[in-house]
Amino acid sequence: MTAPRTIHFTLNGAAVAATVMPHQSLVELLRERFDLFGARESCGQGLCGCCTVLVDGRAVSSCLYLAAFVDGAGVTTVEHLAADGDLDPVQEAFIETGAFQCGFCTPGFVLMTKQLLDEIPDPSDDDIRHYLSGNLCRCGAYPEIVAAVKLAARRQRGA
Amino acid sequence: MSDATRVSSGQIGRSLPRVEARAKVTGAAEYIHNLRLPGMLYGKICRSTVPHGRILRIDASAAAAIPGVHRIVTAEDIRTVIAEPYYGPAFHDQPILAEGKVRHVGEPVAVVLATDPHIAEEAAQAIVVEYAPLPAVFDEIEAMNSAAIVHDILKPAGTFPDLKHLAGRSGTNVALDFHLRRGDTERAFAAAEHIFEHSFRTQQVMHTPLEPHVSLADAADGGVTIHSATQTPSFVRIEIARLLGWPENRVRVKTAFLGGGFGAKVYVKLEALAVALSLLARRPVKLALTMEEQFFTISKHASTFRIKSAVDGHGHITARQCQVFYNGGAYADIGPRVAQKSGFTATGPYDIPNVAIDSYEIYTNRPPAGALRGFGVPQLVWAYESHTDLIARALGRDPVEFRRRNLLRDGAPQATGTVMRDAAISAVLDRLAARLAWDQPFDRGAGTLKRGRGLAIGFKASISPTTSVATVAIAADGSCILYCGTVDMGQGSTTAMAQIAAEALGIEAEAVRVVAPDTDVTPYDMGTLGSRSLFHMGNAVRLAAQDARDKLAALAAETGVPPGANLPISEQFRRKYGMQAGTIVGAGSYIPAYAPPDSATGLTPNATPFWMVGGAGAEVEIDTETGRVRVLRLVNVADAGTPINPGIVETQLTGAAIMQLGFTLFEEMQFTDGQLRNPSLAEYKIPGIRDMPDRIEAETVDSAQQSGPYGAKGVGETGTFAVSPAIANAIEDAVGVRISELPITAEAVYRALRRAAGDQLEDL
Ligand code: FES
Ligand code: FES
Numbered sequence: 001m002t003a004p005r006t007i008h009f010t011l012n013g014a015a016v017a018a019t020v021m022p023h024q025s026l027v028e029l030l031r032e033r034f035d036l037f038g039a040r041e042s043c044g045q046g047l048c049g050c051c052t053v054l055v056d057g058r059a060v061s062s063c064l065y066l067a068a069f070v071d072g073a074g075v076t077t078v079e080h081l082a083a084d085g086d087l088d089p090v091q092e093a094f095i096e097t098g099a100f101q102c103g104f105c106t107p108g109f110v111l112m113t114k115q116l117l118d119e120i121p122d123p124s125d126d127d128i129r130h131y132l133s134g135n136l137c138r139c140g141a142y143p144e145i146v147a148a149v150k151l152a153a154r155r156q157r158g159a
Numbered sequence: 160m161s162d163a164t165r166v167s168s169g170q171i172g173r174s175l176p177r178v179e180a181r182a183k184v185t186g187a188a189e190y191i192h193n194l195r196l197p198g199m200l201y202g203k204i205c206r207s208t209v210p211h212g213r214i215l216r217i218d219a220s221a222a223a224a225i226p227g228v229h230r231i232v233t234a235e236d237i238r239t240v241i242a243e244p245y246y247g248p249a250f251h252d253q254p255i256l257a258e259g260k261v262r263h264v265g266e267p268v269a270v271v272l273a274t275d276p277h278i279a280e281e282a283a284q285a286i287v288v289e290y291a292p293l294p295a296v297f298d299e300i301e302a303m304n305s306a307a308i309v310h311d312i313l314k315p316a317g318t319f320p321d322l323k324h325l326a327g328r329s330g331t332n333v334a335l336d337f338h339l340r341r342g343d344t345e346r347a348f349a350a351a352e353h354i355f356e357h358s359f360r361t362q363q364v365m366h367t368p369l370e371p372h373v374s375l376a377d378a379a380d381g382g383v384t385i386h387s388a389t390q391t392p393s394f395v396r397i398e399i400a401r402l403l404g405w406p407e408n409r410v411r412v413k414t415a416f417l418g419g420g421f422g423a424k425v426y427v428k429l430e431a432l433a434v435a436l437s438l439l440a441r442r443p444v445k446l447a448l449t450m451e452e453q454f455f456t457i458s459k460h461a462s463t464f465r466i467k468s469a470v471d472g473h474g475h476i477t478a479r480q481c482q483v484f485y486n487g488g489a490y491a492d493i494g495p496r497v498a499q500k501s502g503f504t505a506t507g508p509y510d511i512p513n514v515a516i517d518s519y520e521i522y523t524n525r526p527p528a529g530a531l532r533g534f535g536v537p538q539l540v541w542a543y544e545s546h547t548d549l550i551a552r553a554l555g556r557d558p559v560e561f562r563r564r565n566l567l568r569d570g571a572p573q574a575t576g577t578v579m580r581d582a583a584i585s586a587v588l589d590r591l592a593a594r595l596a597w598d599q600p601f602d603r604g605a606g607t608l609k610r611g612r613g614l615a616i617g618f619k620a621s622i623s624p625t626t627s628v629a630t631v632a633i634a635a636d637g638s639c640i641l642y643c644g645t646v647d648m649g650q651g652s653t654t655a656m657a658q659i660a661a662e663a664l665g666i667e668a669e670a671v672r673v674v675a676p677d678t679d680v681t682p683y684d685m686g687t688l689g690s691r692s693l694f695h696m697g698n699a700v701r702l703a704a705q706d707a708r709d710k711l712a713a714l715a716a717e718t719g720v721p722p723g724a725n726l727p728i729s730e731q732f733r734r735k736y737g738m739q740a741g742t743i744v745g746a747g748s749y750i751p752a753y754a755p756p757d758s759a760t761g762l763t764p765n766a767t768p769f770w771m772v773g774g775a776g777a778e779v780e781i782d783t784e785t786g787r788v789r790v791l792r793l794v795n796v797a798d799a800g801t802p803i804n805p806g807i808v809e810t811q812l813t814g815a816a817i818m819q820l821g822f823t824l825f826e827e828m829q830f831t832d833g834q835l836r837n838p839s840l841a842e843y844k845i846p847g848i849r850d851m852p853d854r855i856e857a858e859t860v861d862s863a864q865q866s867g868p869y870g871a872k873g874v875g876e877t878g879t880f881a882v883s884p885a886i887a888n889a890i891e892d893a894v895g896v897r898i899s900e901l902p903i904t905a906e907a908v909y910r911a912l913r914r915a916a917g918d919q920l921e922d923l
Binding site: 023031036037038039040042043044045047048050077078079081082087091094095096098100101102103104105106107110128129132133135136137138139140141142143144145146 | 176177179180181182183184185186187188190192193277366367368369370371416417418419420421449450648649650651806807810811813814815816817818839840841845846847848849851855
């Protein structure tokens with residue numbers, strides 16, 4: 001399994017360094033080395049979105065993203081959103097609309113919604129379906145998730 | 160926490176967000192998935208590559224030589240720590256690791272232990288197993304009379320007295336046969352004006368919880384602690400204690416929140432293996448399955464249902480015959496219970512005087528099947544509600560009117576002879592028809608896009624008799640802790656139980672802390688399954704909280720608090736103990752009445768403590784050029800008694816309906832010669848946001864379960880019951896073809912359209 005190497009990156013706003021193996025995935029690194037459990041490995045194939053994190057502001061499936069690739073990048077996990085103790089408006093909207101049941105998929109949906117609203121502040125139904133089509137929720141909370149996205153969008157626009 | 164504010168009531172019917180909502184949106188919620196223990200080893204499983212075969216040789220030398228491998232474990236090693244390593248809730252038929260032979264592809268044969276999961280995985284793949292193939296059988300009907308026998312001898316577990324007669328039987332794949340006879344079906348068929356006979360099938364599907372199965376075992380100091388994503392901590396404790404020959408108090412089972420369960424995580428799954436591995440390695444061991452491995456672990460029964468009805472000249476169903484065959488796969492799991500309990504309701508929610516039901520659980524060489532959100536009932540409703548619609552159409556009767564005419568009403572005996580009570584079947588049908596505006600004209604589409612609508616209604620007998628126990632502790636500052644073993648896998652039980660306890664105590668639900676299941680701490684509970692918890696545990700929690708409330712009243716009297724005086728609880732404790740000290744413990748235990756079915760007739764005066772009723776209506780659009788089915792609108796109406804938390808009930812109903820939508824339209828475990836072709840989310844598709852109907856609605860009818868806690872009853876499965884037949888009925892309404900096998904893919908519809916046009920496509 002060849003040689004480890006040391007990488008430097010920004011994790012949730014702080015400069016960090018880690019020694020990683022070439023085969024090591026980002027989700028593994030976050031969990032094993034940094035005790036960040038918000039990103040979870042479920043399908044391990046880039047198909048469910050449970051492992052979603054933001055790399056330089058873009059959502060990626062961290063189960064397929066090699067840890068070595070974040071060298072020099074900025075990584076944001078769900079834990080960062082409420083780091084100051086206050087929930088992000090997206091998180092609040094998920095609570096208010098009841099947009100989850102077991103909650104296993106929730107961090108992934110929250111982060112994907114963050115990216116959606118960053119790029120499209122007033123998303124249409126189709127935009128929502130497009131952005132969230134890579135996230136799966138086996139509990140079937142989709143109707144409430146759509147409602148959450150719309151609520152968060154309204155709040156953020158101040159409408 | 161200071162004294163909880165005392166309020167008279169108001170906790171029931173409150174849609175407060177889940178108590179753990181913040182932890183779930185911040186990613187902080189605890190799942191066993193996240194757990195690591197100091198000194199822990201990872202286990203990776205080497206699985207069978209043949210569906211049925213004798214194990215000739217296991218060569219682990221190459222695997223053992225990989226640096227970092229701690230140990231390779233086979234069945235022989237397991238026997239050194241567990242003398243009789245077979246488990247299962249209904250039959251002790253499942254080996255912890257395959258012994259002598261394998262019975263399905265993906266069966267665990269050996270395990271590699273290593274500190275690095277990647278090394279364990281690499282080594283597991285390096286194990287070479289040689290098999291001598293045996294004849295295998297995969298279809299439930301063929302398995303009824305097959306030369307291929309999955310188990311040489313049947314080994315019922317003894318947990319269920321009605322399986323005893325199967326002990327020691329050989330030469331059969333029938334793991335349970337349940338028979339019910341009421342009235343005189345033969346005579347009724349002879350006298351019938353019309354006779355209808357159909358056959359329906361369902362496919363094997365998988366629960367697909369997004370948190371895959373995971374268990375850790377830590378055996379030390381003559382005891383073992385098991386951390387497991389399980390829906391049944393008490394059962395796991397009892398079963399592991401039995402396997403080890405230890406008292407229950409040396410086995411501790413802990414869970415956290417589950418990332419979905421749906422019946423996948425009931426009874427023993429990985430726990431026995433994890434315990435054996437930890438005993439062998441003398442270190443904690445973690446077994447965490449991949450998504451792929453879940454497909455080989457547990458699934459939902461494929462089934463065949465032959466149904467035949469007699470109808471008189473007034474449109475009354477006078478007799479119904481049901482033959483149901485459940486494909487249980489290689490190990491019984493809870494399948495025999497599925498076959499029997501669902502058998503109770505196989506004739507549907509109709510008042511039919513003459514019924515005959517034969518329900519079979521059958522071993523085959525497929526991965527095992529167990530309980531999946533409905534305990535066999537969605538398979539039944541699929542058949543009897545498709546059948547009922549076919550009859551109504553053939554007789555030229557409106558499907559709603561025909562159902563109404565035959566509906567089972569409170570006060571009438573159901574197939575088992577049990578008199579119906581608190582089952583709002585009529586109300587569900589009425590609300591469904593009203594929501595769909597059934598008596599109004601309907602837009603039938605145009606051109607190649609044809610529209611149709613359909614509905615269906617199903618019901619289920621809750622699992623019985625089962626026990627739940629709860630305790631409530633009031634601390635000296637008046638704050639309250641609830642100890643209950645119900646596992647929250649997303650259904651919101653933590654919140655609902657807090658609401659029930661709070662209601663009984665006259666405080667706010669937010670003031671109750673609910674302890675996560677831990678068999679060293681939380682009392683016995685039969686399990687979080689079959690929509691039983693809100694009713695059974697809810698009753699136990701209410702009793703426990705009332706007991707605590709009575710003891711508080713006694714404390715008030717003892718400390719001289721005049722009735723009506725609003726003295727804080729903390730002050731009462733202080734008066735009694737002279738300082739902030741003491742605990743009041745309230746206990747509650749609940750087991751409903753039940754009468755087992757007569758072994759000859761299958762009849763019982765008391766089949767269940769409560770009935771669940773679920774109806775669904777669908778509006779669909781079919782592209783006649785491709786067969787594609789678009790569900791435009793999906794309506795679910797349920798009898799959930801009096802909802803404790805209406806918001807959560809609604810998400811349970813729509814969530815269940817969405818899951819069933821996947822089982823209806825596309826999900827299917829596909830096999831070639833017993834080899835599963837699609838064990839991954841890449842090829843086994845579950846519903847995504849794009850599969851949502853344009854409109855999805857849920858409603859609960861006004862009703863109350865008199866024996867339930869504050870009128871409530873279970874609802875976790877109800878939303879699944881009627882979705883599939885509602886869609887098939889809508890498809891026939893739209894394009895005039897009948898699909899009798901799930902899933903209803905575009906290909907199936909297109910083939911049916913071509914067949915109907917007399918232009919049949921060749922089979923592939
Ligand atoms: S675990 Fe990464 S996408 Fe499913
Ligand atoms: S809330 Fe359970 S998977 Fe989405």
